[in-house]
Amino acid sequence: MTTITLETLSKEFDDVVAVNGIDLTVRDGEFLVVVGPSGCGKSTTLRLLAGLETPTDGEIRMDSRDVTGAEPKDRNVAMVFQNYALYPHMTGRRNITFGMNAAGSFTDEEIDRRVAKAAETLDIADLLDRKPQAMSGGERQRVALGRAIVRDPDAFLMDEPLSNLDAKLRIQMRAELTRLHAELGTTTVYVTHDQTEAMTLGERVVVMDDGRIQQVDPPQALYDFPTNRFVAEFIGDPAMNMIDVELEGGAAVHDAFRIPLPAGSAEGETGAGTEPLADPDAGGRRHAVLGIRPEDLHLARERPDLGETTFDATVEVTEPLGDSLLVHCSIGNETVKMGAEPRSSLEPGGAVSVGYDPERLHLFDPETGEAFYHSATATAPADRAEPVVTD
């Protein structure tokens, strides 16, 4: 069990800044997911943690120990790679034991005992005598996990471990990882570009972009109270609709609609850099970007309970998703996406009346992209922490 602390950690490759002075604390026993688009610095951060890269600046501490310059082997971490990184010429068992044997700090009996336990935990007993080429992707990743857990490391570092698996297996392995973490309680840092994975796995999620941390929060808080446009658009699929509006007398005004803004949390507890919504600087008018998630927009006829205020839109394209219908429609000169009942009959070109959930409105500064208003009153974000299982 280990707390990992990063302080103003930076990594530059020649003139490319991969990680730009990040501060982060990974709590003892936490499952922390780092998510972001390609090239955001998430993998580099993980490699810095593992000791595979040397930081340009900053400090890494594990508990109170400064490991910034320590060799990978002296950090007692285990890493799981996207491509499994199994030794192709060794059997499953040898793959698991090779590192322990080579490190020389375990007796044979101890190794056997640990392998047996890991095999039981991961249900890989029948894979131990097979070589990787005779295993499926999921089986390989299980063996790779086995190799990580036998050493009983202070922390697991996982670099997109599920990305090479097919969709069905990915969902299954996701659940297994959650179970494994509940069982072992080892501090885990998990890197992914898949926001669904981030939301489902992480106790807290770090969103990174351009080498910087954009937000660190539990998944629901991240979804409900994004601190800026990047987070708002990155988390959630399909992405949040962004509409340019004017703020006027407590309402968001657009050519096609006027949406009154509930009192809300002008300084939501998760919203950094917030400014008061009321009384903006000049003349009571102010540019802003209104953010509404597609699932918070509805056909007015389907959800009459949402209130009187609706606006008109023209249907452009419909995408049936099975459990719902994704409707692309235009409001004035903006295109927005919205959810509808799965079997709604909507014709392209047809006019619809659109309602919205007044509890789920967000406003962003058009210049900085910072969120400065969420219509929901921020309550304490629900903590998704799993009950700790102890032996």
Place this chain on the structure above:
Amino acid sequence: MSTREIFDGRLEAALLLAPTAIVSAVFLYYPTALAFRTSFFESGFGRAPEFVGLENYVSLLGNPEYHSSVLISVVFAAIVVVGVIAVSLYLTFLIHEVDAGQGWYLISVIWPYALPPAVGALVFLFMVHPTLGVLTGPIEALGIELDWFNDGPQAFVVVALAAIWKQIGYNVIFMIAAMKNVPDALTETAEIDGVGRLRRLVSVYVPIMTPTLFFLVIIDTIYAFFGTFAFVDLLTSGGPSNATNVLIFDLYREAFSFFNFGTASAKSVVLFLVVAVLMAVQFRLTEEYSYYGA
């Protein structure tokens, strides 16, 4: 009939094949057949060949000098092949691991291979000449009396070292390519697990590189038997007291110093058979132990 029509007609295919076929036939298959035929004749310079059947082979069987030449050749080849592979592998690993100046290290390792064998032999001669050699002083400072013009075992070692030195570059070129193909994640996993460097080389890199290594063992074996002629010729001329009289040099001398073409041909057939048997064994082992990817 071929199921794939790559060429417009058979004529085009034949024309494209012709240069290789002609060169192989004139310079390879015809001389081979001729050598095989000559080995059954008593044939010398200016004398009419006389058919003697297997007599040349029989006399080789009873010739203790020839037996020692076979033994010397096999031992020499074993030392050269093992030496070349081991030294090249270690040098490749060092170059692979180094961060700065990889290209320069690579060039300095490869350059002996770029020399013609005869030039290589002369360069080596001037490096370790018993009286004039550049390296002779330092070596003798270690307490070794360098006298390989007269000392058989020393001469054997010198020729073997020269042969190894010359062939390292060729091996490193292939090995560095194979080593770079080992996925980085395996290296990183080994580093995180605390696997030592040499252990990583032997237990992770070498097994993955086996197809390349077996190819090099084959090439190096052929080199050790056939390609080391210049070193023997220029450094020791097979001496002292036949200590370095490997088969390829022995049969050259038989043919072009003593003009016993029949005996020389028989010797070349035997050399061919020795190498062929070794190749067969190596191919068998290759099939068994080589790892060909997942």
